[in-house]
Amino acid sequence: MKIISIVISLLLSSVTWAADEKATDGIVTLKSDYSVEETADRFESIIQKKGLTLFNRIDHAKNAEVAGHTLRPTQLLIFGNPKVGTPLMQCSQSIAIDLPQKVLIYKDESNQVRLSYNDPSYLKQRHQLKGCDAVIKKISKVLAALSANAVKKN
Known part of the structure; x- marks a missing residue:
């Protein structure tokens, strides 16, 4: 019995570890209550109202x-604010490869619409940003709010 308890504990801790690993892969993902098109439209409208620039929307x-292929609905919005x-980029110019910001809106294999974006904390670590904590914190809050408003029905 004790061996079974140990094995179950190990399995459960492995599942928890795997879930934590997935959660810390640098991507924040939310479920959307809307279609891909509606979610993308909502996100675009929200960022424009907030004074952000939509640089491109890729379907x-x-x-x-x-190209003669099929793909579940998938849209990428590229947006930002040079301010x-x-x-x-002044903290670390290499972050320019990850800017402007992007959100990916897609229908997954279970037909759930999702919105994903790069976690600013991950970008901070990836580019070894020093002295930009306040900006990273602000971007994190803004992305979370924009995304939440785009995916949830009132």
């Missing part, structure tokens, strides 16, 4: 279709 599924991004 990967449409591009796949043009916020420039200070990050």
